[in-house]
Amino acid sequence: xxxVHYLKIEGRSAGFFALLALLGAVIAAGLGATWYMEHxxxxxxxxxxxxxxxxxHVFAVFLIVAASGALNVASIASVFGRQLYKPLARLSGLLxxxxxxxxxxxxxxxxxxxxxxxxxxxxxxxxxxxxxxxFLYTGFFAIVAxxxxxxxERRFNDYxxxxxxxxxxxxxTLTTGTGSIFGFLVARDAYDxxxxxxxxxxxxxxxxxxxxxxxxxxxxxxxxxxxxxxxVARLKNLLGVFVASVLYFVVAYHLTNLYMTGRHDVERxxxxxxxxxxxxxxxxxxxxxxVIPLVLLYSKLGRSRAMISLxxxxxxxxxxxxxxxxxxxxxxxxxxxxxxxxxxxxxFDGVVGSYTxxxxxxxxxxxxxxIALGITVFAIKVLPFLPxxxxxxxxxxxxxxx
Amino acid sequence: MSINRRQFxxxxxxxxxxTALAPGxxxxxxxxxxxxxxxxxxxxxWGLLIDSSKCADGCTSCVSACADENGIxxxxxxxxxxxxxxxxxxxxxxxxxxxxxxxMCQHCEHPPCVDVCxxxxxxxxxxxxxxxxxxxxxxxxxxxxxxPYKARSFIHExxxxxxxxxxxxxxxxESCTLCVHKVDRGDGSTACADACKKEGHQAILFGDLKDPxxxxxxxxxxxxxxxxxADLKLNTGVRYQGI
Numbered sequence: 001x002x003x004v005h006y007l008k009i010e011g012r013s014a015g016f017f018a019l020l021a022l023l024g025a026v027i028a029a030g031l032g033a034t035w036y037m038e039h040x041x042x043x044x045x046x047x048x049x050x051x052x053x054x055x056x057h058v059f060a061v062f063l064i065v066a067a068s069g070a071l072n073v074a075s076i077a078s079v080f081g082r083q084l085y086k087p088l089a090r091l092s093g094l095l096x097x098x099x100x101x102x103x104x105x106x107x108x109x110x111x112x113x114x115x116x117x118x119x120x121x122x123x124x125x126x127x128x129x130x131x132x133x134x135f136l137y138t139g140f141f142a143i144v145a146x147x148x149x150x151x152x153e154r155r156f157n158d159y160x161x162x163x164x165x166x167x168x169x170x171x172x173t174l175t176t177g178t179g180s181i182f183g184f185l186v187a188r189d190a191y192d193x194x195x196x197x198x199x200x201x202x203x204x205x206x207x208x209x210x211x212x213x214x215x216x217x218x219x220x221x222x223x224x225x226x227x228x229x230x231x232v233a234r235l236k237n238l239l240g241v242f243v244a245s246v247l248y249f250v251v252a253y254h255l256t257n258l259y260m261t262g263r264h265d266v267e268r269x270x271x272x273x274x275x276x277x278x279x280x281x282x283x284x285x286x287x288x289x290x291v292i293p294l295v296l297l298y299s300k301l302g303r304s305r306a307m308i309s310l311x312x313x314x315x316x317x318x319x320x321x322x323x324x325x326x327x328x329x330x331x332x333x334x335x336x337x338x339x340x341x342x343x344x345x346x347x348f349d350g351v352v353g354s355y356t357x358x359x360x361x362x363x364x365x366x367x368x369x370x371i372a373l374g375i376t377v378f379a380i381k382v383l384p385f386l387p388x389x390x391x392x393x394x395x396x397x398x399x400x401x402x
Numbered sequence: 403m404s405i406n407r408r409q410f411x412x413x414x415x416x417x418x419x420x421t422a423l424a425p426g427x428x429x430x431x432x433x434x435x436x437x438x439x440x441x442x443x444x445x446x447x448w449g450l451l452i453d454s455s456k457c458a459d460g461c462t463s464c465v466s467a468c469a470d471e472n473g474i475x476x477x478x479x480x481x482x483x484x485x486x487x488x489x490x491x492x493x494x495x496x497x498x499x500x501x502x503x504x505x506m507c508q509h510c511e512h513p514p515c516v517d518v519c520x521x522x523x524x525x526x527x528x529x530x531x532x533x534x535x536x537x538x539x540x541x542x543x544x545x546x547x548x549x550p551y552k553a554r555s556f557i558h559e560x561x562x563x564x565x566x567x568x569x570x571x572x573x574x575x576e577s578c579t580l581c582v583h584k585v586d587r588g589d590g591s592t593a594c595a596d597a598c599k600k601e602g603h604q605a606i607l608f609g610d611l612k613d614p615x616x617x618x619x620x621x622x623x624x625x626x627x628x629x630x631x632a633d634l635k636l637n638t639g640v641r642y643q644g645i
Contacts, residue, residue, distance in 0.1 A: 041559035041572045048481035049555050052543040112541015112556060112573030119538050123521040130520035130544055186634055187514060187550035335552050337505075337630060338645075342493040345505070347485045347552065354481065 004087045005388040009223050011381035016222075023374035030367015033360035034109040042112065045361045050353030051331045056110035058323040059365030062207065063103030063372060064137075064178055065200055066319070068171040069208020071096035071144065073235075075171075078147075078164025084234060084395055087387040088216065089160075093148045094376060094385050095212055096171070097141060102372030104137060106364055129180050136174040143167050152383070175201045182326065189266035190330035195256065199249040203319065206242035210315035213239060215376065217309055219386055228392030230399060236308050240297040243315060247290045250322075262336075269333045270325065274352075277329035280321045289318010328355055447511075447530040447611040448580055449639035450595065451618050451627065454503040456605035456644075457598075462489055464504050464606060467597030471581060473565035484555035484570075486578040487594055492645065501645065504594060504606065507532055507553040507578035508630060509639030515545035515554065524575075530611075530639050531580045539574040546575060550631045553577045580608075580639075611639065 009016075037045055047054040073092035077085035085092075108114050124131045147163040150156045179200030185191040213235050220227040254271065257263040268274075270281055296302060296311040332353040337343060343350030380386050392399045405413070468474070468487045476483045487506040493499070513532045515524045523539035526532045534545075546554045554577040561570045567583035570576060581592035595606040609618030621627075627641040 038573070042556065043477070043479060043482045043558035048558070049484070049546070050481065050552075052546045052556055112543070112575070113539065113571075116538070116540045119521055120540050123523075123538050125516075125519050125522040127517050128520045128544070130518065130542065134520065181544075185514075185518075185548055187548055187631075331547070335550065337551065338490075338492055340495050342495060343490060344493075345488045345490040346480065347488040347490075348481070349488070349490050349505075349552065 004394075006087075006090065006384035006386065007388045008382065008384045009219070009380050009386060016377075016381075019377060020374070023370045023377060026370030027367055027374055029363045030106075030109075030365075030370060033363035033367070034114075036360050037110075037364070038114065044358065046356045046358045047361070048353075048355070050348050051328055051355035053327050053331065054355055055324075055357040055361040055365050056106050057327050058320060059368050060103045060107040060110070061178065061181075061327065062320055062323045063099050063106065063368050065175060065204045066207035066211050067096050067099035067103060067204075068140070068175045068178075068201075069204030069206065070099055070212050071167060071171050072205055072208055073212055074147070074151075075164060075168040078161050079168045084231065087390060087395055088212075088231075089164075090148065090151055090385045091216065091219070091380075092212060093144050093151065093167075094379055095215060095372075096208070097144050097148075098372040098375040098379070099208070099211065100137060100140060101375060102368040102370070105371050106368035109364060110361075129177055129184055133174075133177045133181070136170070136177045140167075140170055140174050143170050171204075172201060175204045182330070187335065188330055188333070189263055189336055190270070190326075190333060193253065193256070195249065195253045199246075199253060202242065202245045202249050203322070206239065206246050206315055207319045209235070209239050209242055210312040210319070213312045214309060214316075215373075217305065219380065220390065223386070225386065226389045226391035226394075228390055228395060228399075230392045230396045231390050232305060232308065236297055236302055236311075239308075239312065239315065240294060243290055243293050243297070246322075247286070247294075250285070250290075265336075266330075266333050269352075270329055274329065274333070277325050277332060280329070281325045284321025285318055285325055287318075288314050289321060293318070331355075442528045442531075442586075444528040444530075445612065447639060448585055449509060449530065449609065449611045449618065449641065450580075450592070451607040451609070451621055451641050451643065452503055453605050453607075454501050454642060454644035456603050457489075457502050457504065458601070458603055458605075459491075459500070459502050461601060461603065463597040463601045464594035465489060467593040468506075468578070471565070471584075471593035472568040472579070473561075473563050473570065475561070475563055477559060479558075482556075482558035484557060484576060486553075486555070486576070503642065503645065505551065505553070505630075506594070506640065507549075507580070508551050508636070509578075509580055511637035511639070513636065514548040514550065514634075518544045518548040520544065527582075529585075531582050531585065532577075533579055533582060534574065534576055536569055536571050536574045536576070541573040541575065543575060549577075550634055550636070 045054065071092055073085050074089035076082045077089045108117055120134060144167055147167045150160045150163045176197040179196035182191045183193055183196030254267060257267050270277055272278060293311040293314045296307045301307040332355060334350050334352065465487050472486065474484055474486060487504050489502055490505045491502050509530055509532045513526055516526050520542065521538045521540060523535045524545050525535060543556055546556060554575050556575050557570055557572050560572050564570055584592060591608045595608040598604060598606040607618050609616040611619060613619055622641060625643065627643050628645060629638045629641060
């Protein structure tokens with residue numbers, strides 16, 4: 001295979017600056033929303049003492065999960081030696097860093113006391129999964145930065161495989177940590193399951209690749225760089241496998257719960273009569289995020305890049321729905337404090353927690369996407385992350401012109 | 403003795419540093435209070451015994467006494483207002499039997515809130531009281547996700563009328579302190595227990611679970627009692643009777 005040529009994007013067109021301005025506006029709106037929330041206190045959000053993690057956490061956890069998944073393309077090249085993916089490895093590493101930055105920004109800006117971030121960096125309780133995650137996230141930035149350096153610096157190219165292996169193992173650990181935030185919570189019926197760690201890993205594969213495909217399509221199209229059908233077909237099929245795997249884990253998780261009599265109530269809530277959460281599960285998570293993308297990717301429709309893009313968008317939308325069900329739905333379901341009793345109190349015991357997302361929260365969450373994409377757009381202008389060509393003849397050693 | 407210029411500069415520097423630092427060190431020494439280790443000891447374990455059968459339906463004296471004692475004010479927004487203690491009504495699904503009880507932080511021996519707190523702001527004192535250090539709480543609410551008793555509140559808006567012994571701050575999490583200021587003062591009771599006694603119900607008994615001569619210990623030893631969510635094996639400091 002020919003040597004890959006990477007080139008910065010020109011980044012002088014009106015379209016480029018319009019895109020930067022748009023992302024800048026999204027980020028500004030998110031920061032404005034943060035100021036409003038922090039100035040008034042969280043009572044201006046929809047979050048309350050029953051549902052204390054809301055839309056900001058939905059977006060933040062989604063982005064953090066997607067971040068580790070976005071690194072997969074690079075891992076496939078470096079760790080599993082697939083040459084075809086090698087030209088995409090730099091963009092993969094970049095996206096993993098920027099998505100993590102976006103997700104963490106949302107998470108931190110939603111804290112009750114975000115100005116005390118330094119406290120979180122200096123006081124540690126090592127039994128807390130959050131504390132582990134602080135190390136896992138900062139370590140991820142450092143390791144992927146080194147990994148990218150090995151890719152960029154020709155002298156160090158030989159070490160790419162090693163750096164890639166470390167990054168791959170680290171990202172698996174990181175997503176294990178993210179899933180375990182929920183999996184290790186014994187108090188709530190919907191959590192307390194070791195399945196959360198592997199389920200989050202497979203979710204990261206799907207979310208991360210969906211975002212990667214969208215960014216790759218946009219970047220090559222808007223810069224007029226060729227992107228061959230061989231590459232597109234590989235990415236498309238890979239996304240399909242990941243989406244199907246997510247569905248498998250979701251089925252396994254719910255089947256386990258359905259077998260346990262003690263968890264029938266929470267399963268009934270999510271699957272049957274939980275109102276918005278049931279709708280988001282079946283329509284958002286399963287249909288929009290799983291079934292429709294699979295049909296789009298594996299039917300004849302999958303030959304169209306527009307349909308592949310649509311499938312990727314739906315995976316993102318379905319992923320956000322899945323996060324909403326996972327994070328908000330689990331809190332809305334009443335705590336199982338007194339089995340066999342109907343419980344009531346002035347503190348909303350025994351009733352489904354109410355939560356209506358407010359505009360500032362939503363703006364903060366979307367601001368996370370703005371940060372991730374804004375840094376990405378800026379980075380591909382100042383450093384050569386994107387290959388000059390991903391045409392079939394340039395990426396596929398076995399390609400024969402038809 | 404002769405010294406060269408390098409040694410002279412070194413000695414001068416050391417002398418200046420010593421002059422600058424010494425008063426500071428001295429001040430720290432003078433200002434030193436009793437260490438936390440001296441203040442609390444694991445020889446005690448403070449707790450409550452709550453008898454649901456004595457808890458009167460409709461009576462909320464313990465709740466208002468707690469609010470008065472600790473300066474907790476309602477903003478008229480029940481979903482975001484803090485509640486350190488609440489009255490819970492239970493109705494048996496099979497028999498229809500109705501009872502009420504006060505519910506607050508259970509002051510677990512193995513508190514999940516302390517496990518998950520990233521900064522260590524949630525902590526358990528040697529005498530078993532679970533508290534939040536408002537100075538290092540970052541307001542992440544992970545403890546609220548982890549608490550099986552829904553015992554914690556996030557401060558959603560600016561607070562007024564704070565009590566000196568119960569500092570509260572917007573953006574941090576708080577919960578029942580077991581009236582730690584009264585415990586440290588040697589009152590031997592909590593505001594909720596006092597109020598319940600004053601009403602003549604005596605449903606809440608405060609005491610030292612480790613003192614064999616304490617009333618709470620004697621009653622626990624001689625009568626049936628239970629822990630909420632005993633399946634989690636958290637060994638709560640608050641025990642219940644009559645449920």
